[in-house]
Amino acid sequence: MSRITRRFAALKADKRAGLVTYVTAGDPDLALSYQILKGLPAAGADLIELGMPFTDPMADGPSVQHAGQRALKAGITIDATFDMVRRFRKETGDGETPILLMGYYNLVFQRGVERFCKDAAAAGVDGLILVDLPPEEADELKPHARAAGIDTVLLTAPTTDDKRLPAVLKYASGFVYFVSVLGITGTKSATEEAVRTHVARIKRHTALPVGVGFGIKTPDQAAAVARHADAAVVGSAIVDRVKAGLDDKGKPKPDLLPGVFAYIKALADGVRGIRKV
Numbered sequence: 001m002s003r004i005t006r007r008f009a010a011l012k013a014d015k016r017a018g019l020v021t022y023v024t025a026g027d028p029d030l031a032l033s034y035q036i037l038k039g040l041p042a043a044g045a046d047l048i049e050l051g052m053p054f055t056d057p058m059a060d061g062p063s064v065q066h067a068g069q070r071a072l073k074a075g076i077t078i079d080a081t082f083d084m085v086r087r088f089r090k091e092t093g094d095g096e097t098p099i100l101l102m103g104y105y106n107l108v109f110q111r112g113v114e115r116f117c118k119d120a121a122a123a124g125v126d127g128l129i130l131v132d133l134p135p136e137e138a139d140e141l142k143p144h145a146r147a148a149g150i151d152t153v154l155l156t157a158p159t160t161d162d163k164r165l166p167a168v169l170k171y172a173s174g175f176v177y178f179v180s181v182l183g184i185t186g187t188k189s190a191t192e193e194a195v196r197t198h199v200a201r202i203k204r205h206t207a208l209p210v211g212v213g214f215g216i217k218t219p220d221q222a223a224a225v226a227r228h229a230d231a232a233v234v235g236s237a238i239v240d241r242v243k244a245g246l247d248d249k250g251k252p253k254p255d256l257l258p259g260v261f262a263y264i265k266a267l268a269d270g271v272r273g274i275r276k277v
Contacts, residue, residue, distance in 0.1 A: 003098040003126045004151050004174040007047060008209040008230060015276040017226035018046035019268045020211055022102065022235030024067035025050050025084060026076025028246055028256075033071070034084050035257060036242070041097045043261040044268025047231065049129065052081055052103030059131045063236040066243065070250070078107060078116075082123040089124035100127035100153060100174075105141075113141055117148040127151035127174045138171040146173075153177050153211075156202060158194070165205045175209040175230065176202060192224040199228045219270030226274040234267055 001009075011018045021040055026033050040048050053068035053076055060068065085099055101120060108116045108130065120128070128150060133141065135154060145152050151174030158180070160168060169176065180195055199210050212225045213233030225232040241263045245256025 002149065002151055002174065003096060004047065004100075007096070007098050008175060011046060011230065012276075017229060017271055017274060017276070018211075018231040019044055019222065019264075019271045020047040020049060020213070020231050020233040021045040021238055021264055021267075022049040022051060022213075022233065023238060023242070024053060024064065024071050025081040026053060026071030026074050027067040027239070027242055028070050028250065028252060029074040030076065030080060030084075032252055032256065033074075033076075034087065036260060037084055037088055038092055039257065039261055040264065041092075041094060043264040044272075045097070045264060046268075047098045047100065049100050049102045049233070049235065050081065050085065051235075052078065052101055052107050054104045054107060056106075057104065061236055063239045063243070067239045078111060082119055082125070085120075085125055086123040098126040098174075099124065100129055100151075101125055102129040102131070105130045105133045105137075108141065114144045117141075117144040117150055121148035121150055125150060127153050129153045129155070129177060131155060135167045135171050142171050151175075155179050158198060162201070162205070165202065169206045169208070172206070172208060175211050176206060177233065178202060178210055178212045178229070179214050180212050180225075192227070195225055196228040216267075219266045221270075222267045223270040223274050226271040232267075232271055238264065 023036055053071040057065055057068055142152055152171055153174045154168050154172040155177045156168055178198060195212055202210050209230035211231035211233050212229040216222050216225060216232055216234045217237040222232040241260045245253050245259050247253055
């Protein structure tokens with residue numbers, strides 16, 4: 001049983017949804033990025049998505065794009081990202097919080113799929129979310145990910161109809177990521193009724209947990225998602241808090257880390273305030 005599966009089982013036993021937090025590896029610099037990663041579980045993150053910066057992030061909105069640019073300028077690489085995860089596991093002693101890498105397939109393909117999966121697993125990575133990998137091409141990834149013990153979290157959208165869903169779910173493990181609005185990250189928000197309807201429809205096709213992301217900015221919005229999904233996923237709004245902690249020259253202010261963690265705690269409180277029956 002993977003860390004991701006264990007965590008969702010624990011959340012179910014606790015009768016609540018989880019909070020999945022996204023941060024960009026290397027943003028705003030490698031040292032602070034690690035401090036953010038290290039502090040996420042204590043702030044309330046149940047699962048962590050660590051973004052892999054890429055030069056052509058077609059699904060990312062302005063917030064995540066700018067974070068990626070800051071990280072690339074700071075010298076982030078795939079090896080440095082693996083090192084962050086490895087250091088997190090060793091220094092914190094946290095062997096339970098799932099960490100997923102989120103990004104684009106080019107980064108996996110360039111390294112070599114088998115090597116990437118082995119290196120990721122050795123570092124302590126639990127899952128991959130590759131936003132531009134369609135299920136028709138997942139045969140390239142899934143056997144190597146499975147052999148390394150890494151879950152492959154696939155994305156569905158409002159346009160993924162009942163005919164299309166089985167093709168997506170065939171390769172999914174860990175959980176299903178429902179992109180609740182069409183378009184790039186961090187721009188629009190879905191209504192609670194739309195989230196309820198789509199989550200119910202997805203659950204008719206799979207026993208996997210369903211996480212819902214894109215457009216969640218407030219504790220109330222996170223709570224609304226938690227009423228219906230197994231997890232609320234927050235990314236761009238957290239990245240915006242990192243940026244807010246930088247001065248006009250891009251240097252970190254003293255309140256950067258406290259500001260980020262306070263925001264995540266508020267989101268977590270919103271999610272945890274919703275009890276499941």
